[in-house]
Amino acid sequence: MLIQNEAKTEPGDGRCPMSGVAAQFTPFDPPYLDDPYPFWARARTEEPVFYHPGLDYWIVTCYDDVKAVFADPASYSASIAQTPITPLAPEVLAMLQQGGVKTRQVMSNADPPVHTRVRKFTWQAFTPKRVAQLEPDIRRLVRRYLDAMEPAGEADIVRDMFYELPVLVLFLFLGLPEEDVGKVKVWSRNRLLLTWGNLTPERQLAEARGLIDYWHYTRQHVEGLVGDPPDNYVGDLLRVANANPQDLEVEEVVNVVYGLLIAGHETTTSMSANALSVLLGKPHLWDRLCREPALIPNAVDELLRYDSSVITWRRKTTRPVEIAGVAIPEGAKLLLSLCSGNRDPKQFADPDEVDLARDNAKTHLSFGFGIHYCLGAPLARLELKIILEELTQRLPALRLVEPQPRAFPPNTSFRGPAALRVRWR
Numbered sequence: 001m002l003i004q005n006e007a008k009t010e011p012g013d014g015r016c017p018m019s020g021v022a023a024q025f026t027p028f029d030p031p032y033l034d035d036p037y038p039f040w041a042r043a044r045t046e047e048p049v050f051y052h053p054g055l056d057y058w059i060v061t062c063y064d065d066v067k068a069v070f071a072d073p074a075s076y077s078a079s080i081a082q083t084p085i086t087p088l089a090p091e092v093l094a095m096l097q098q099g100g101v102k103t104r105q106v107m108s109n110a111d112p113p114v115h116t117r118v119r120k121f122t123w124q125a126f127t128p129k130r131v132a133q134l135e136p137d138i139r140r141l142v143r144r145y146l147d148a149m150e151p152a153g154e155a156d157i158v159r160d161m162f163y164e165l166p167v168l169v170l171f172l173f174l175g176l177p178e179e180d181v182g183k184v185k186v187w188s189r190n191r192l193l194l195t196w197g198n199l200t201p202e203r204q205l206a207e208a209r210g211l212i213d214y215w216h217y218t219r220q221h222v223e224g225l226v227g228d229p230p231d232n233y234v235g236d237l238l239r240v241a242n243a244n245p246q247d248l249e250v251e252e253v254v255n256v257v258y259g260l261l262i263a264g265h266e267t268t269t270s271m272s273a274n275a276l277s278v279l280l281g282k283p284h285l286w287d288r289l290c291r292e293p294a295l296i297p298n299a300v301d302e303l304l305r306y307d308s309s310v311i312t313w314r315r316k317t318t319r320p321v322e323i324a325g326v327a328i329p330e331g332a333k334l335l336l337s338l339c340s341g342n343r344d345p346k347q348f349a350d351p352d353e354v355d356l357a358r359d360n361a362k363t364h365l366s367f368g369f370g371i372h373y374c375l376g377a378p379l380a381r382l383e384l385k386i387i388l389e390e391l392t393q394r395l396p397a398l399r400l401v402e403p404q405p406r407a408f409p410p411n412t413s414f415r416g417p418a419a420l421r422v423r424w425r
């Protein structure tokens with residue numbers, strides 16, 4: 001299958017489509033990008049489910065409703081999870097086709113039975129042992145960055161640590177060489193903006209060039225290992241594909257790795273920055289974590305709840321449905337606000353407060369829910385835990401450089417500051 005756009009759907013119920021809350025939803029622009037939470041609080045109260053004609057999406061904002069959608073894959077297909085939210089220009093689609101980008105729906109945008117079959121093997125290979133084996137490497141990498149940063153007394157910690165660190169961990173997991181980090185980071189940002197952003201046709205063309213290289217890089221890496229699969233995650237999947245191609249095809253493994261090459265680091269880079277920004281924005285939280293490191297595992301989930309790096313995710317109705325009393329037709333596209341659900345007072349007491357010891361922090365929606373629950377959640381949690389352990393231990397005097405403007409990538413789903421200046425002297 002090639003990358004393609006979705007057909008436009010209209011609610012057709014005669015309402016003025018840009019009334020009320022929809023008119024306030026400007027997902028590609030400030031002030032929403034700087035701080036989306038005031039908008040979501042208003043939406044939950046005034047119009048918990050609304051249609052946005054510009055996006056042609058129905059937006060779902062409350063915890064129970066988002067979770068119920070995730071829990072019902074028969075009524076809500078994941079097929080649009082990776083579709084460009086802003087339709088791609090015809091010349092961009094043609095360029096991707098000529099460039100040989102032939103993605104298949106195997107994981108986040110697949111439905112049963114394909115998803116069930118592929119997920120079984122990708123889950124089995126994601127063993128707790130493989131994740132645990134990464135712990136010393138992650139700690140070593142964090143210390144390497146800290147050693148390089150520390151003498152300066154201050155840093156842009158996104159540039160100097162979080163930008164590269166998660167992709168290096170992922171490369172160890174997938175068996176990719178460290179020298180390719182730079183190009184993979186640029187390609188995945190191309191892909192993020194093409195899929196979840198609102199680029200002009202000219203920008204789409206520029207970003208799409210990177211996507212073609214990205215696809216072939218992934219394909220060549222996986223296909224090059226088929227003859228002698230290594231002892232790592234990709235090798236485990238290829239051994240299944242070599243032994244039983246009816247269970248898993250090599251082409252499906254290529255697609256799984258292509259998915260991991262964005263899901264496995266854009267998310268953790270941004271989440272590390274969000275977590276630190278929240279903690280240092282309220283220094284008493286940081287100081288408490290330095291004094292009580294046993295709180296770190298729960299703090300990781302509370303920070304994922306409070307300011308996640310994946311703020312919305314998508315589904316499509318397979319039949320007419322009703323959500324919170326709103327009738328939605330078959331074939332409608334839904335944008336599920338994970339970050340709004342995570343601040344829903346019906347689920348979380350004082351949701352706009354950070355409570356490092358919150359007892360139900362783990363019930364957040366930041367990793368989704370149900371059959372597509374984030375495959376990399378154990379690795380993401382481990383990375384964040386180690387980063388916080390090492391930083392609190394080594395730099396307890398850490399503070400934000402204030403004031404500093406924040407810039408967030410203009411897109412619907414991925415949130416994290418481009419830079420975060422901190423000092424420890």
Ligand code: HEM
Nearest residue numbers: 107108263264267271310367368369372373374375376380
């Ligand atoms: C803070 C970090 C992360 C966040 C917030 C996050 C969030 C998400 C979300 C919201 C989904 C969709 C779930 C659904 O549809 O129900 C997802 C799926 C997925 N994530 Fe993550 N993720 C993170 C890190 C990672 C990492 C480190 C990896 C891999 C190394 C990863 C791999 C995946 C994969 C493969 C899927 C698709 C699973 C499926 O469809 O069965 N993620 N993630």
